[in-house]
Amino acid sequence: MKKAVFTLAGVALSLSLAGTSAQASALRVAADPVPHAEILNYIKTIDPQLDLKVEELTSGVNANELLANGDVDANYFQHVPYLQDQEKALGKTFVVAATVHIEPLGIYSHKYKTFAAVPDNATVAVPNNVTNLSRALLLLQHQGLLTLDSRFAQATSTLATPKDIASNPKHLKILEIESPQIPRALDDVDLAVINGNYALEAGLIPAKDALGLEKATGNPYANILVTTPALANDPRIKALARDLTSPQVAEFIRSHYNGSVIPVTPQS
Numbered sequence: 001m002k003k004a005v006f007t008l009a010g011v012a013l014s015l016s017l018a019g020t021s022a023q024a025s026a027l028r029v030a031a032d033p034v035p036h037a038e039i040l041n042y043i044k045t046i047d048p049q050l051d052l053k054v055e056e057l058t059s060g061v062n063a064n065e066l067l068a069n070g071d072v073d074a075n076y077f078q079h080v081p082y083l084q085d086q087e088k089a090l091g092k093t094f095v096v097a098a099t100v101h102i103e104p105l106g107i108y109s110h111k112y113k114t115f116a117a118v119p120d121n122a123t124v125a126v127p128n129n130v131t132n133l134s135r136a137l138l139l140l141q142h143q144g145l146l147t148l149d150s151r152f153a154q155a156t157s158t159l160a161t162p163k164d165i166a167s168n169p170k171h172l173k174i175l176e177i178e179s180p181q182i183p184r185a186l187d188d189v190d191l192a193v194i195n196g197n198y199a200l201e202a203g204l205i206p207a208k209d210a211l212g213l214e215k216a217t218g219n220p221y222a223n224i225l226v227t228t229p230a231l232a233n234d235p236r237i238k239a240l241a242r243d244l245t246s247p248q249v250a251e252f253i254r255s256h257y258n259g260s261v262i263p264v265t266p267q268s
Helices: 002-025 033-046 063-068 080-090 130-142 179-188 196-201 235-244 247-257
Strands: 027-031 052-056 074-079 095-102 106-108 123-127 165-167 173-177 191-194 223-227
Touching (some): 027 235, 033 052, 033 074, 033 095, 033 235, 033 247, 063 080, 063 223, 074 080, 080 223, 123 130, 123 179, 130 191, 173 179, 179 191, 179 196, 191 196, 223 235
Parallel strands (some): 027 052, 027 074, 123 173
Antiparallel strands (some): 074 223, 095 223, 106 191
């Protein structure tokens, strides 16, 4: 009788361990809903052998903290300059597993159809995190709306802030807002500089609706798959990296987003 009990207990333990192993095999990836989670869900259809669990991010959740704490195995939502700033803030080191696509930052307006029509003292909403704030100011400079200090005339690793504005002929008022909230502010400001993913989530079509867009060529803000040093050589991470940079996924991005999201993988 005791032997039977021990045998049953052993079977139960084996099943429990098997279940734990199966759960552990799922690759947990935190991603913004658009376009990142959409791209990952497409990968689930073309590579069903990869057990992929997509964790869609909500406003206020720091996906790098999730990764550092072991709550996810990877994240897919950010570019390298933002990651580097996060590494400093969190005191952590992460690994770029793949470089996937570019979401050109755009300038939008519900009030004006051209930059020439923008009046003096107009209010411009920009992202309040340091990397995308700098990126927004550089885009405003590229569109001729303001001029930054001369050291920002060429590519530089230094991040621009409103204090670096050297010339502001329209006396634009720079309003720093949390990036996900900027689309909601469009009716309350004259211009808004919006990240591509948040523009898409708000129903905007960057390639069509933006008054001005970043150039894709030479753009240092490509979105990346990020993991930890401990998981950098994990076969599941490597498989996902291959999928994300495959011609098939690049074609999905091109056809699905019509220039609003641009794959890094060259067109075959």
